[in-house]
Amino acid sequence: MFTQLKLESQKLIRSRSFLLSFCSLAIFVALMLWGFYSYAERKAGEQVTSQFKYTYESKSYFNGLTFALYSVMFSFSLLIPIFVAMVGGAQIAGERQTGTLRMICVRPISRISLILSKFLVVAGYTYLLVAFFIGLNLLVGLCFVGWGDLQLYPGALNLVDEPGKLLRDEALQRFAYASLTGTWALLVIAAIAMLFSVLFESASTATIATLALYLMFLIIGRVEFFENLRPYFFTTDMDFWRDVFKPEVPWDSFRHYGSICGAYIFGVLLLGVVIFDRKDITS
Amino acid sequence: MWPKTLLTFLCLLMIAGAIHFDPSRARSLLASGARDGPRLRLLTWNIGYAAFEADSRAHTKDLKAVAETILNNDPDAVALQELTGPDQLKVLLTNLHDRYRGVIAPAGSSDRVEAVLVKVRDARFESFAADGKYGVAATFHFSDQSPEIVLASAHADAFKAARRRVFTGEVVDWARNRPRGSIVFVAGDFNFELKAKDESHLYTDNVKNDSEAYSYALKYFRDLAREAGDTAVDDRRIDYIFGPKESVALRRAEVLRNAGVGKMDHWPVLVEVGL
Numbered sequence: 314m315f316t317q318l319k320l321e322s323q324k325l326i327r328s329r330s331f332l333l334s335f336c337s338l339a340i341f342v343a344l345m346l347w348g349f350y351s352y353a354e355r356k357a358g359e360q361v362t363s364q365f366k367y368t369y370e371s372k373s374y375f376n377g378l379t380f381a382l383y384s385v386m387f388s389f390s391l392l393i394p395i396f397v398a399m400v401g402g403a404q405i406a407g408e409r410q411t412g413t414l415r416m417i418c419v420r421p422i423s424r425i426s427l428i429l430s431k432f433l434v435v436a437g438y439t440y441l442l443v444a445f446f447i448g449l450n451l452l453v454g455l456c457f458v459g460w461g462d463l464q465l466y467p468g469a470l471n472l473v474d475e476p477g478k479l480l481r482d483e484a485l486q487r488f489a490y491a492s493l494t495g496t497w498a499l500l501v502i503a504a505i506a507m508l509f510s511v512l513f514e515s516a517s518t519a520t521i522a523t524l525a526l527y528l529m530f531l532i533i534g535r536v537e538f539f540e541n542l543r544p545y546f547f548t549t550d551m552d553f554w555r556d557v558f559k560p561e562v563p564w565d566s567f568r569h570y571g572s573i574c575g576a577y578i579f580g581v582l583l584l585g586v587v588i589f590d591r592k593d594i595t596s
Numbered sequence: 597m598w599p600k601t602l603l604t605f606l607c608l609l610m611i612a613g614a615i616h617f618d619p620s621r622a623r624s625l626l627a628s629g630a631r632d633g634p635r636l637r638l639l640t641w642n643i644g645y646a647a648f649e650a651d652s653r654a655h656t657k658d659l660k661a662v663a664e665t666i667l668n669n670d671p672d673a674v675a676l677q678e679l680t681g682p683d684q685l686k687v688l689l690t691n692l693h694d695r696y697r698g699v700i701a702p703a704g705s706s707d708r709v710e711a712v713l714v715k716v717r718d719a720r721f722e723s724f725a726a727d728g729k730y731g732v733a734a735t736f737h738f739s740d741q742s743p744e745i746v747l748a749s750a751h752a753d754a755f756k757a758a759r760r761r762v763f764t765g766e767v768v769d770w771a772r773n774r775p776r777g778s779i780v781f782v783a784g785d786f787n788f789e790l791k792a793k794d795e796s797h798l799y800t801d802n803v804k805n806d807s808e809a810y811s812y813a814l815k816y817f818r819d820l821a822r823e824a825g826d827t828a829v830d831d832r833r834i835d836y837i838f839g840p841k842e843s844v845a846l847r848r849a850e851v852l853r854n855a856g857v858g859k860m861d862h863w864p865v866l867v868e869v870g871l
Contacts, residue, residue, distance in 0.1 A: 425599045561818070563842040565617045572613030579607035586600060 317422055317430040325400065325434055334396035338446045341392055342453050345384045349458075376461035377454025378484050382558065384450045385488075386472075389495060389554070393446065394527055397439050397499050401506025402519030404431040405589065410515050415594050428507070428589050432582060435503045440496040447492050451485070463487075465560065477560035487557050494554035494571070501547055501574050502527055504581040511589045547577050619842075633871040634739050635847060638747060639671035640783035640837055641855075641864035644678030644708065646829070647754065649859055653680045653708045656687055661857040663691030666713075669852065669866055673734060674698075674713040675749030675783035675837075685711050699723075701732035701749070710749040710784065726750070726766035727759060735778070742871055743843075746774050750784035757805035760787055764809035771838075772816045779844060779871070782817065783837040785862065786810075790833075813838050820867045821849040828862045837867045844869040 325331055405428065408414035418424060463484035465477045479487060502523060509519035530546040533539045543549050553570030556562055643654040643662050654662075654676075666674055674696070679685060685700050688711075698713035699721040705728070712721065712734045719736035733748035750767045753759040764786060771780045788806040813819070817838035821827075827835035837849075848868035855864050 429599055561841065563619070566619035566842060568617035569614055569619040572610045572617060575610030576607055576614060579603050579610060583600065583603040583607060586603060590600075 314426055314430060317426055318433060321430050321434040322437070325438055328400075328403075330396070330399050330403065331438070334400070334442060335445060337396070338388070338392070338442070339449060341388055342384060342446075342449050345380070345387075345450075346453055346457060349380060349383075375458065376463075377451065377456075377458045378461065378463040378479075378481070378488075380454040380458050381447065381450035381488065382463065385447055385491065385495075386555065388446065390531065393442060393495075393499060394502050395524060396442060397435070397502045398506045398523040398527065399520050400438055401435050401503040402510050402523055403516040404428075404435060404507055405510040406513050406519045407510070407516040409594075418594055424590050425586055428511070428586055432503070432507055435507065436496070436500055439499045439503055440492065443495045443499065444492040447488050447495075451488060463558075465558070472555060473559055479558070479560060490557040491554060494557050497571060497578075498551040498554040498574055501551055501577045501581075504578045504585070508581050508585040508588075511585045511592065547574075550574050550577070634742060635868055635870055636673075636738055636745065636844075637669070637671040637866065637868045638673050638675070638781055638783060638837055639666065639669060639864050639866045640675040640677075640749070640785075640835055641665075642677040642751065642785040642828075642835060642862040643860060644862070645859045646861035653678050654684055655858055656680075656684055658857045658860070659684060659688045660691050661855075663688055665852065665855040665864060666692060667695070669864075671866065672715050672738060673736070673745075673747040673781075674711075675747060676711040676713070677749065677751040677785045678708045679711050680707075681709060689713070699732055699734075701730040704728065704730050706730075708751075710751050712747060712749045714747070724748070724767075724770050726770065727753075727763040729753075729763060731767060731770075731784070738871065744775065744778035746771070746778050746780040748780070748782045748784075750782060750786070752784070752786045752788075752809075754785075754787050757789065757802035757809075761805040761809040761812075765812055768813050768816055768838075779840055780817075781820075781837060781839045782813075783835075783865075785835050786813075787834045788836075817841065820846055820869070821851070821865050824849040824851045824865065827851050827865050835862055835865050837865055839867070839869060844871055 405414065408417060417427060460481060462481050463479040465473045465479070505526060506519060506523040509522045510516070513519045513522065527548065530548040534543045534546045534548050550570045550573040553567055553574065556567045556570075641662070643658065645652045645655065662676075676688075679688075679700060681703065682700055685698055689696060689698055692713070696713040696715055697717065697719060698711055700709045700711045701723045703709050704725075710730070710732050712732050714734045714736050716736045716738070719734045721732065721734050723730050723732045725731075729751070731748055731750040733746055735744055735746045737743075738745055748767065748771060750763075752763045767782060771782045774780045786809070788810050789802050790806055790810060810819075813836075818841045820837045820839045821835075826833050839846075846867070847870050848866070850866050852864045852866055856862070
């Protein structure tokens with residue numbers, strides 16, 4: 314199993330999608346920074362961008378932590394899932410497409426070990442991706458915007474119902490927690506991508522099917538007509554990861570939705586394992 | 597075979613976890629409009645006088661002003677402390693034009709009683725004992741779809757912190773044992789002295805007792821008016837409305853500092869929450 318994990322990790326690190334995902338996230342952070350600067354310039358005039366953090370009514374509101382929070386929140390729903398689906402979808406279907414799956418399966422390792430080690434590598438990749446993204450945002454926030462406490466207001470993020478504050482060290486701790494909860498939430502997508510990777514012949518079909526399913530639920534969940542269906546979408550449950558940024562973490566709700574995500578992860582993965590174990594590999 | 601068994605076990609464990617941990621509010625999604633259910637307004641007020649007055653209980657002549665404050669702020673339920681007895685409640689309800697129903701707690705060995713008033717007609721009332729004193733609670737449905745709401749009115753000892761600690765512990769235990777699914781608020785004058793600078797000598801353990809009592813309440817409830825400031829003269833914050841941690845969203849918390857009449861030493865605390 315460990316050798317298998319090592320092999321799969323090497324395969325992933327050498328793939329183009331690995332580098333592409335990290336580069337894309339770095340570009341996204343740069344765009345976010347540019348977006349925030351240009352927004353401030355438009356709102357308060359050119360002279361203020363030299364003292365960016367003072368362009369807001371509350372002098373302590375906008376800082377590196379606020380920047381990181383906004384950046385992480387907005388990218389989490391739409392950007393990071395693409396890379397997770399891409400890597401997850403390529404795991405089995407990619408091997409099949411390149412004709413190596415049959416060869417791997419004749420080696421003396423069980424199919425279950427193969428698919429589980431692939432999933433563990435995807436899980437590790439997902440954590441790396443989330444941790445890298447959060448770390449980069451914090452670093453850019455620190456260098457270009459400055460440090461301070463994380464002040465939270467009801468608004469676009471729909472994170473809190475009332476104004477609240479996290480002290481700097483506490484906020485940094487919450488970002489660290491978010492790397493774990495974010496990974497857990499994204500593993501739902503990874504598990505679905507793995508299942509589709511087992512079901513479909515090509516990696517791109519598996520990736521597109523995963524993203525289509527994810528985006529469909531994500532969009533429908535935000536349409537008023539489907540409000541009653543919203544609790545049944547896995548995208549609604551995935552949103553639990555943001556709760557760690559609330560001044561008072563709603564633990565019951567957090568555990569509830571975290572458990573539902575866990576049920577999706579293990580349930581879908583089990584289905585993928587069972588199908589892959591019985592599948593006739595002809596390619 | 598064992599990986600499949602392990603995955604099945606983990607999946608079932610997660611399902612059991614999801615069933616066990618009950619989220620009290622539906623998820624709010626990123627970038628979607630904040631949803632707000634019906635708003636419940638609660639008020640607590642110790643309408644007694646300062647301790648150095650000849651009679652520090654509520655005075656009947658003030659009840660008209662008390663009723664006016666209640667009517668002006670239109671709370672759905674009210675917790676009152678330091679009434680003299682049923683006669684004062686009757687006068688107050690009359691001044692409220694019978695828009696509220698209410699009951700008082702049994703007096704026990706005390707010369708003053710707590711009361712709870714509710715606007716809805718189908719409320720149930722019950723009294724409860726804590727450390728030899730009595731509190732009173734109302735249980736009602738705010739709307740047809742809303743869960744059962746419980747508001748308890750309590751008054752802790754003004755002079756002995758050790759008694760306040762026991763009393764608070766018993767009130768909190770009573771409140772957290774209400775039927776599952778009901779939303780419980782505990783309101784009243786708890787007399788906590790939590791400012792260490794005022795009680796910093798070695799001859800008292802008031803701060804220790806009060807901070808432990810307050811911490812115990814916060815273990816299960818949320819201090820809804822924490823940011824609203826002092827609730828009594830001499831810069832004291834001794835009146836509280838404790839509510840559930842997750843199932844309601846705080847919309848407003850205010851101490852009505854212009855509402856005091858006569859020689860009252862407390863101001864009413866008003867809290868509005870989204871259900």
